[in-house]
Amino acid sequence: MSRKQFRTLADPAEARETIDALELGGGSEVVDLQEAHGRVLAERVDAELDVPGFDRAAMDGYAVRARETFGADEADPVTLDLAGVIHAGEEPDVTVEPGTCAEISTGAVMPEGADAVVIVERTDETEREDGETGIEIRTAVTPGDSVMVAGADIAAGTRAVGPGRQITPREIGLLSALGVDRVPVRAAPKVGIISTGEELVRPGDNLDSSRGEIHDVNSYTVAAGVEAAGGKPVVYPHAGDDIEELERLLRTAADDCDLVLSSGSTSASAVDVIYEVIEDKGELLLHGVAVKPGKPMLVGRLDRSGGGQSAYIGLPGYPVSALTIFRTFVAPAIRDAAGQPEPAAATTSGEMAVEARSEAGRLRLLSVGIVDDGSGRRLVYPVDKGSGATTSLVEADGVVAVDPDTDYLAAGESVTVQLFSPDVEPPALLGIGEDDPALNELLDGLSSVRYLPTGSREGLRRLRDGLPDLAVVAGPVDGDHGAASVGSWHREWGLLVPEGNPDEIDGLGELVDRDVRFINRETNSGLRTSLSNALAELADERDVSRHSLIESIEGFEATVKAFESPARRVIEGRTDVGLGLRTTADKHDLGFVSLGDQRVDLLINLERTEKPAVERLEAVLQELPEECSSLSGYRFPGE
Amino acid sequence: MSRKQFRTLADPAEARETIDALELGGGSEVVDLQEAHGRVLAERVDAELDVPGFDRAAMDGYAVRARETFGADEADPVTLDLAGVIHAGEEPDVTVEPGTCAEISTGAVMPEGADAVVIVERTDETEREDGETGIEIRTAVTPGDSVMVAGADIAAGTRAVGPGRQITPREIGLLSALGVDRVPVRAAPKVGIISTGEELVRPGDNLDSSRGEIHDVNSYTVAAGVEAAGGKPVVYPHAGDDIEELERLLRTAADDCDLVLSSGSTSASAVDVIYEVIEDKGELLLHGVAVKPGKPMLVGRLDRSGGGQSAYIGLPGYPVSALTIFRTFVAPAIRDAAGQPEPAAATTSGEMAVEARSEAGRLRLLSVGIVDDGSGRRLVYPVDKGSGATTSLVEADGVVAVDPDTDYLAAGESVTVQLFSPDVEPPALLGIGEDDPALNELLDGLSSVRYLPTGSREGLRRLRDGLPDLAVVAGPVDGDHGAASVGSWHREWGLLVPEGNPDEIDGLGELVDRDVRFINRETNSGLRTSLSNALAELADERDVSRHSLIESIEGFEATVKAFESPARRVIEGRTDVGLGLRTTADKHDLGFVSLGDQRVDLLINLERTEKPAVERLEAVLQELPEECSSLSGYRFPGE
Incomplete structure (x- = not known):
């Protein structure tokens, strides 16, 4: 085994400088105006024509010689002959001679002779003595009134939009007015993405x-990040650990792209392969950075077949690490190369809901979730399931940067959270507790909810600590939990067995007495608590210790995580009996041995009952029995 | 002329309700995960498999039976036989029997028998007496250490991501891990866009x-807005004012789209046409809203050929009005239909730099620009060039909503600005003053600069009022301007004449004495000031009044806006002589009669000299002579 270690880690500032010194493309391209939205102008655009290109009526009304309206008012109007009508989009065939006016539409060309427009609201049509139409002008205007002269908006030769400006609908508006349909924009750097690892399979x-195969998480994730930063992602097939294959892929990507990103193969054991390729076929500028997660980052250059080099950055393999390093070091460099502005500073402050420990000597980018307590405090809690966990990607709202000199954040300490984007809002409702199919339906009816299915016990514990708004607890709730129940239901639980119940299991006694394999749920699960209680009763009946019963159950300590997990083990034949719900058995056509009904309680933190999301929760609860009509073994209040 | 007026304007809340009641699509579609970035999940996605799908080594090291390491430490290691090696992506062909361990890579499948991993850093390879490799374990581990058990990240059957969640790179990560490559997302409402007006021409x-033709500004502008709101824009050919053509186009769009947006034809004179179509071939729900700009909004429905109706909203024709109404009323409805979250509240507060008047009875959405004064104050100033001006699209940063009951905002009053987007930052430097080709080069070197080329006089006036950071003044500067000059140059000015100077103009006297047509610049222009001074000298020489000289110049009062405008008039043959710069004459191969050199001064507000952008300006000034080497008639300091 390779014993290579990361002995001299670069500090984050050094890593940033090294990346800044890479060339990630640049240059410009010309795109259709319709495709230019979000791009960044590469050159100044000057007006090539006057806008408007002619003296233009700015209102509906009558084109007049202003001098002839002097003195006109409501009491003493001036009457002019109507010389003609001018619509927008046509050349005037009328001249406004003294004593006349011309009806004119907004946007139409001002006729010869006229120098102002009287708006229609200050005029009246009258019939003159000779039967001709006359126009009564009831206000005085001065030359230029309600007229936009040629070039008044923007004159030919004027600087219209400068380089570096991001093209929003507003810039599209001005460019359209100038007749510009092809726009010089900063070229999007082409970024090749290669995930490495024999074990990877595309989604x-x-x-x-x-x-040991797993799905390739990083390719599409990083591609989306590249796109959001203004780059053009190119996803290559993933590479195994074969050095020749990897070298060929990296070379292909280097030939085509401005920047090549690999992920994986940077850990101590696999690093040699990619390390060797970069050293051999390019240059390695930096190896390892003092940041957690993400230590094993590589920065370098790759030789191109035809000469020259592309930039290269090696990301860690674990998704959370890869995305953190990408966001912290790579995205800013891509934005810079694309000319994209840095997104608006997206930070929020709050106080740590619990303590968090860090590690001296490395900048810690601690993933955190946020919840508002409903009375103005914003609580911040670590989401630290290890960088191998992909669920932590969606359970966090941002990161707290913990200085290398700080090894401890105390509960209550004020922290600044760098949100993943300016649009990140803390969830309107944070729930923790039991997993349950009816609860899933309930959650679907709430917008902006975050639910962590870590089990009833954990839900109750965190609720007591004041973190979530909601704890979902299945089974008996002990003591004063300092919370308000806003709803509950009952669910039938018991033993899941293969279809037709081939082992003829008819109760808990069989698990104890017979040679069947069982699969349990984790200790945090309310189902497990109810099972333990039922075993205690059985022990009383038999007048033995509960411990001795448990010792006789093969697999009692083998646990799985979610309410469906035991069912799947039974289906796969990996166990004979599993702990679960009637509705799960019915869904999967399994046999079911009922052991009772269990109450599921929705407990709200007493200080959060006024949160709008709690009201919304109560409203959705009203509809829940209907939403859950397909679930078997459920009883809702009033049913 | 139609005398229809908007007698009963809906208030904005009513307009919003009417639009909310329209059906703008909805439904869902399934897209590739790679295309899902930015879309909104239509349904809950449950995990269909355990992640990881197997007990997985979380670190590089040795898979062991934890029990056998109990008591091991640095001083007293345990030595185990090496039974084999397991790499990621391969099925273990080794069982960890008592007394043995297996080398294992991060991500590899845990072998039979082993229940923990000892990280490589706490081990050493040794050679045993029998020549075999032994592994010294220098720490104790407990079962599960450095192992991620199957389903620990997310277990099959668990709710992974809920409906309504916007798909960012993080959700793409979790969905990838779950193997999901096709994602049910909210359908993007299809929005047809039709600009109306005989005068429109595509960019x-x-x-x-x-x-009187002008470029169609609204089609692409609104299309970009639709896209940003999560809709799918379809731009139709623009329609003239012919009722049958318009009807046909609207019907086609209604058949294809969820929402049809027209712009234009809603003013009093043109409205009848579109009004008639909507009333005849659909239903009109609302006509006119009490908001400025944007009063003439229509809301209704259009019949489809095959039955059913599409939603219809008529936007005003003027770009600023159209975009304001779109942003205020239409974009939120599109976002809602697409399931897109409202963007983060993007507001800033500041104080009015000058007063602004409004109009009672209508909500005023006042376009404003923002500038920071460098010492903590944020100044807000109206950008009100009339809704017909397209330049105001890019000169504003947001709007101040002025209540219908408020008709006056005082200078110094605190206001809240709704920024056009959360990313809007006030420009780093705001300049006002003369337009000049060398200045354009200077501005190109500055990022985030806004320059309003309204002329030297206006620049000086606004600088005295404390608005801009920079005033650019050409020609003599009178009195104490309370500013610091950070740079200057000289430019040669004079008379622009056709190539070869056919009229043999040799000075100002010719303009006075001969029958030639002249075109002047606006009174705010520094060129005009220098011209006036030169005429005053000529009047002295001739011992006549300046006024009498001016009276003799045909076209002295005819003014155009920008430094290139007179040249273009000369080229077009619309005038014989224009006021301008040598460099403009050379650029357009015109003849030039020099009248002197004029100094151009860059004056900085004394209170803003510390702004970082001012330092940047001084740096760019150093490079300016080189950048301007192609400009003729320029002299820079030190040259």
Whole structure:
């Protein structure tokens, strides 16, 4: 085994400088105006024509010689002959001679002779003595009134929009007015993305778990990040650990792209391969950075077949690490190369809901979630499931940068959270507790909810600590939990067995007495608590210790995480009996041995009952029995 | 002329309700994960598989039976036999029997028998007496250490992401891990866009200004806005004012789209046409809203050929009005239909730099620009060039909503600005003053600069009022301007004449004495000031009044806006002589009669000299002589 270690880690500032010194493209291209939205102007655009190109009526009304309206008012109007009508989009065929006016539409060309427009609201049509139409002008105007002269908006030769300006609908408006339909924009740097690892399989393809295959998370994730930063992602097939294959892929990407990003193969054991390729076929500028997560970052250059080099950055393999390093170091460099502005500073402050420990000597980018307590405090809690966990990607709202000199954040300490984007809002409702199919329906009816299905016990514990708004607790709730129940239901629980119940299991006694394999749920689960209580009753009946019963159940300590997990083990034949719900058994056509009904309680933090999302929760609860009509073994209040 | 007026304007809340009641699509579609970035999940996605799908080594090291490491430490290591090696992506072919361990890579499948991993850093390879490799374990581990058990990240059957969630790179990460490559997302409402008006020409096509043609600004502008709101824009050919053509186009769009947006034809004179179509071939729900700009809004429905109706909203024709109404009323409805979250509240507060008047009875959405004064104050100033001006699209940063009951905002009053987007930052430097080709080069070197070329006099006036950071003044500067000059140059000015100077103009006297047509610049222009001074000298020489000289110049009062405008008039043959710069004459191969050199001064507000952008300006000034080497008639300091 390779014993390479990261002995001299670069500090983050050095890593940033090294990346800044890479060339990530640049240059410009010309695109259709319709495709230019969001791009950045590469050159100044000057007006090539006057806008408007002619003296233009700015209102509906009558084109007049202003001098002839002097003195006109409501009491003493001036009457002019109507010489003609001018619509927008046509050449005037009328001249406004003294004593006349011309009806004119907004946007039409001012006729010869006229120098102002009287708006229609200050005029009246009258019939003159000779039967001709006359126009009564009831206000005085001065030359230029309600007329936009040629070039008044923007004159030919004027600087219209400068380089570096991002093209929003407003710039599209001005460029349209100038007749510009092709726009010089900063070229999007082309970024090649290569995930490495023999075990990777593209999403959509089947996994062979016995070989340890997993889906490739980083390719599409990083591609989306590249796109958001203004780059053009190119996703290459993932590479195994074969050095020749990897070298070929990196070379292909280097030939085509301004920047090549790999992910994975940077850990101590696999690093040699990619390290060797970069050293051999390019240059390695930096290896390892003092940041957590993300230590094993590589920065360098790759030789191109035809000469020259592309930039290269190696991201860690774990998704949270890869995305953190991408966001912190790579995205700013891509934005810079694309000329894209840095997004608006997206930070929020709050106080740590619990303590968090860090590690001296490395900048810690601590993933955190946020919840508002409903009375003005914003609580921040770590989301630290290890960088291998992909769920932590969506359970966090941002990161707290913990200085290398700080090894401890105390509960209550004020912190600044760098949000993942300016649009990140803390969830309107944070729930923690039991997982349950009816609850899933309930959550679907709430917008902006975050639910962490870590089990009833954990929900109750965190609720007591004041973190979530909602705890969902299945089974008996002990003691004073300092919370308000806003709703509840009952669910039928018991033993899941193969279809037709081939082992003829008819109760808990069989698990104890017979040679069947069982699969349990984790200790945090309310189902497990109810099972333990039922075993205690059985022990009383039999007058033995509960411990001795448990010792007789093969697999009692084997636990799985979610309410469906035992069912899947039974279906796969990996166990004979699992702990679960009637509705799960029915869904999967399994046999079911009922052990009772269990109450599921929705407990709200007493200080959060006024939060709008709690009201919304109560409203959605009214509809829940209907939404859950397909679930078997459920009873709702009033049913 | 139609005398229809907007007698009963809906208030903005009513307009919003009417639009909310329209059906703008909805439904869902399934897209590739790679295309899902930015879309909104239509349904809950549950995990269909355990992640990871197997017990997985979380670190590089050795898979062991934890029990066998109990008691091991640095001083007293345990040595185990090496039973084999397991890499990621392969099925273990080794069982960890008592007394043995297996080398294992991060991500590899845990072998039979092992229940923990000892990280490589706490081990050493040793050679045993029998020549075999032994592994010294220098720490104790407990079962599960450095192992991620199957389903620990997310277990099959668990709710992974809920409906309504916007898909960012983080959600793409979790969905990838779950193997999901096709994602159910909210359908983007299809929005048809039709600009109306005989005078419209697509950007890129030539204009016939004599017919009053202008470029169609709204189609692409609104299309970009629709896209940003999560809709799918379909731009139709623009319609003239012919009722049958318009009806056909509206019907086509209604058949294809969820919402049809027209712009234009809503003013009093043109409204009848579109009004008639909507009333005849659909229903009109609302006509006119009490908001400025944007009063003439229509809301209704259009019948489809095959039955059913599409939603319809008629926007005003003027670009600023159209975009304001779109942003205020239409974009939120599109976002809602697309399930897109409202963007983060983007507001800033500041104080009015000058007073602004409004109009009672209508909500005023006052376009404003923002500038920071460098010492903590944020100044807000109206950008009100009339809704017909397209330049005001890019000169504003947001709007101040002025209540219908308020008709006056005082200078110094605190206001809240709704920024056009959360990313809007006030320009780093605001300049006002003379337009000049060398200045354009200077501005190109500054990022985030806004320059309003309203002439030297206006620049000086606004600088005295304390608005801009920079005033650019050409020609003599009178009195104490309370500013610091950070740079200057000289430019040669004079008379522009056709190539070869056919009229043999040799000075100002010719303009007075001969029958030639002249074109002047606006009174705010520094060129005009220098011209006036030169005429005053000529009057002295001739011992006549300046006024009498001016009276003798045909066209002295005819003014155009920008430094290139007179040249273009000369080229077009619309005038014989224009006021301008040598460099403009050379650029357009015109003849030039020099009248002197004029100094151009860059004056900085004394209170803003510390702004970073001012320092940047001084740096760019150093490079300016080189950048301007192609400009003739320029002299820079030190040259």
